[in-house]
Amino acid sequence: MPARLEAPLAELTTLRLGGPARRLVTAESSADLIAAVTAADRDGEPVLLLAGGSNLVISDLGFDGVAVRIATRGVEVARSGERVRLTVAAGEPWDELVARCVADGLAGIECLSGIPGSVGATPIQNVGAYGQEIAATVRSVSAWDRTAGKAVSFDRRACGFGYRTSMFKGGDRYVVLAVTLELEPANGGQDYGGLATHGHSGFVLPDDQAARMREDVARMYLLGFYRQAGPPAVLAAQIRDRDSDQVVYEAAWQQTSAVARTLATSTNSALVPGRNYRLWVAFNKPMRIRDDAGNVVAYRGQESGASVGTVTLEFPDLAGQNLALPVAGGDSWLAAPGGAPDGFLRYRDDAFAVDFTLPADLPVTASTAAVISLSIRDLADMTLDGNPATATDWANGHWVRLEDALGAENDVGGIDCSFKPFAAPQDGAAAPAGEAVCAAATPPPSGGGGGGPLDWAVAALAACLLGRRRKRAPDRARKPCRAAPHT
């Protein structure tokens, strides 16, 4: 660090007045600046900071201490969205910076052109002119705290800017090391004198808003791709006896052609009242999403939350004995690999597992057919393919082979009831002859005093025809026509 003894100061000020300093040190880096001030403070030597010297009047008696001339240089440029951040060393000449920014098409300090002095001095009195002041563009000021002996940084608020003042003014605690300004494309700010020549609309988003918009757009695209992949369908299920670790029931859909699947089932044993089980079900896609902390959360803007949905073990032959399985929380979704019974199948959260106990008082007297009713939406709120035997596809602007539980193809989907275990009073019982049909797959009564699915289909057809004839009576509400169920 160059030092001069008995150095004249007048030549360093705009007024060209004043006597010499006992010592003059020129600091060309922040480290030198800190070192010079720290050494003087340690030695109890008075310090006079001067930069451009445009706002200093030196006594003819001079300065009996060390004058530290701030000659640090450097401009760091960082872009954030449309905004540009400049971190400028305290000793940079202010007017050169303004000229450079104007040439680069950046607005925010253009009205402060022609003001003499250094960048580091601008926050001290909140330099301003023509209605523009540095406080509007300062993002932060880094300084050396002479009292605490450490580097500090102040954001705009902490600078305490006022009209031609700041919290730095009037004290000598802080040595400004650098100033960070945030500027925007020209014409986005003040249009002084109507001289703006750039075509920017003036609409500039703050960084956090721009970041939020980027996230929202990315999220929207992701959701679009997710939906495009198709509606969710079940792929496999397993029920395991938690006490014996025996697999009681296992089933998996297997693709047999581009449009068809078959269900391979292995029913090894009955569900026995009083025993503890784990049901594991896997789907053809990830069904949920997690936050950074790993918690299952709703996809923003979608209704499906963390909960799995509704999973019911139905016993159609035992009135009022259906068992709702506890899947309300997000914990049931599986984040670890490994498949059944504890891991996901192919993707994180493409499977869930739930533990349950078959009530000891379930009135099972013989082999009793059961069915698992799965009413579950994926993270984009799409409902299950009610009939995974026919692989879903997109054609002519709608989903094809997407059925509800009744087997009706309707572009909406519904409840899956394809997994059918059974219950019996004890192990070793043979499976029942008939298969259970879940409540959602049971057609509404025909109203004619009984009848099979054919009767129901005929009744539905008649209702539709009747509805068409009633077209002339606009006050009557019409119900949608439904096709006959697959049995």
Ligand SMILES: Cc1cc2nc3c(=O)[nH]c(=O)nc-3n(C[C@H](O)[C@H](O)[C@H](O)COP(=O)(O)OP(=O)(O)OC[C@H]3O[C@@H](n4cnc5c(N)ncnc54)[C@H](O)[C@@H]3O)c2cc1C
């Ligand atoms: C012709 C003319 C026109 C001007 N027009 C305007 C105007 O329009 N608007 C306006 O606001 N001002 C104006 N000024 C005032 C002057 O330009 C500002 O005060 C300028 O910021 C001073 O900068 P400087 O580097 O010359 O500071 P100096 O004169 O070197 O120092 C000024 C004070 O700031 C302190 N200081 C300097 N640098 C630092 C630092 N890094 N850390 C801590 N303290 C420091 C010094 O110790 C001193 O107390 C004008 C001055 C002149 C001579």
